Amino acid sequence: MKLRWISDVLKEMYGEKIYRLALSSGCSCPNRDGTVGVGGCTFCSEGGSGEFAAEPAPVAEQIERAKTLVRAKTDGKRFIAYFQSFTNTYGDVERLRKLYTETILRDDIVILSIGTRPDCLGDEVMEMLAELNRIKPVWVELGLQTANDATAQRVNRGYPRSVFEDAYRRLREAGISVVVHLIFGLPGESREDMLASVSYIAGLTPPPDGVKLQLLQVLAGTKLAEEYRECFAREDNASEDSRDNAPALHIMSLQEYGDLLVDALRLLPPETVVHRITGDGPKRLLLAPKWCADKKKVLNYLTKRIREELF
Ligand code: SF4
Numbered sequence: 001m002k003l004r005w006i007s008d009v010l011k012e013m014y015g016e017k018i019y020r021l022a023l024s025s026g027c028s029c030p031n032r033d034g035t036v037g038v039g040g041c042t043f044c045s046e047g048g049s050g051e052f053a054a055e056p057a058p059v060a061e062q063i064e065r066a067k068t069l070v071r072a073k074t075d076g077k078r079f080i081a082y083f084q085s086f087t088n089t090y091g092d093v094e095r096l097r098k099l100y101t102e103t104i105l106r107d108d109i110v111i112l113s114i115g116t117r118p119d120c121l122g123d124e125v126m127e128m129l130a131e132l133n134r135i136k137p138v139w140v141e142l143g144l145q146t147a148n149d150a151t152a153q154r155v156n157r158g159y160p161r162s163v164f165e166d167a168y169r170r171l172r173e174a175g176i177s178v179v180v181h182l183i184f185g186l187p188g189e190s191r192e193d194m195l196a197s198v199s200y201i202a203g204l205t206p207p208p209d210g211v212k213l214q215l216l217q218v219l220a221g222t223k224l225a226e227e228y229r230e231c232f233a234r235e236d237n238a239s240e241d242s243r244d245n246a247p248a249l250h251i252m253s254l255q256e257y258g259d260l261l262v263d264a265l266r267l268l269p270p271e272t273v274v275h276r277i278t279g280d281g282p283k284r285l286l287l288a289p290k291w292c293a294d295k296k297k298v299l300n301y302l303t304k305r306i307r308e309e310l311f
Contacts, residue, residue, distance in 0.1 A: 005273070006274065021080065022069075023081055025088045027090045029117070030117070031087075031156070036158040037156055042154075043183070045220075059103050063106070081112050083113065083114050084141075089116040101132065110137075111139060112138045115141040117159065118164045121171070133175060138177070142179070144161075146197050150188075151189050177210070179212060181211075182213055184216065184252070186216055194260060194264070198264045213261065224249075227249055251289045252289065253291075262306060278299060
């Protein structure tokens with residue numbers, strides 16, 4: 001089958017490997033400050049789902065700092081400015097316009113990637129994104145996580161799927177690329193539910209430009225961590241494998257995640273580029289599954305399975 005990886009697509013476009021610089025816009029999240037909800041999504045840690053973003057500072061300073069972090073991997077001169085943490089279209093639009101315009105106009109930035117919620121894409125924000133997209137490509141990354149509204153409520157996502165659908169349509173009509181995030185292993189979800197979310201995004205018209213898939217990671221300090229502790233309180237001394245039958249919060253093994261991932265990738269249309277197949281939560285906060293901590297080993301295992309089973 002024809003799977004397209006973002007690293008290959010970027011290499012074709014720019015003739016070199018293009019790395020992301022994790023930056024901070026200084027925005028918060030309406031699902032944490034009481035506007036939409038309090039406490040946020042149950043899996044979201046205090047870093048707002050982006051533990052590696054730079055500390056708030058003038059963007060030029062953040063970019064230089066972020067470049068030093070990726071220097072070990074590249075001596076490239078062009079990057080993606082990635083505003084990942086929290087909700088990066090939430091707040092004063094003029095401030096955001098100034099920040100993003102300054103960023104996108106830089107010679108070392110080739111793509112502006114903005115992570116946000118679909119309920120934070122009002123008309124003024126859409127105008128700003130369309131303006132920026134006329135300068136250089138803009139990707140909007142939407143954290144759908146699941147297409148199942150019951151699960152969404154359970155993890156306190158704070159909006160129904162219809163809100164995503166409306167935002168998705170408006171973004172695509174405005175010619176803006178959309179990358180959809182899905183999390184596998186959310187509480188109460190079966191394998192069929194997770195694959196149904198993939199089928200749902202695969203069936204969008206037009207299909208998403210990109211997808212980020214990741215396994216649910218239980219991080220310290222989150223509501224999910226409390227749920228995890230309650231769920232497994234009586235099994236403190238048991239191995240993760242022996243916890244597999246717990247009904248509410250199922251912690252997948254690496255092999256199980258590999259099986260699911262391969263089946264999920266089979267469902268994607270060729271137009272949808274794969275940006276990520278595993279999460280990158282901070283090790284210091286990771287409670288489960290522990291095998292996620294060895295990212296290199298996980299990626300090697302998953303890519304081997306994909307190569308063997310999908311090509
Ligand atoms: S919308 Fe994003 S930043 Fe806000 S609580 Fe949920 S995961 Fe965290």
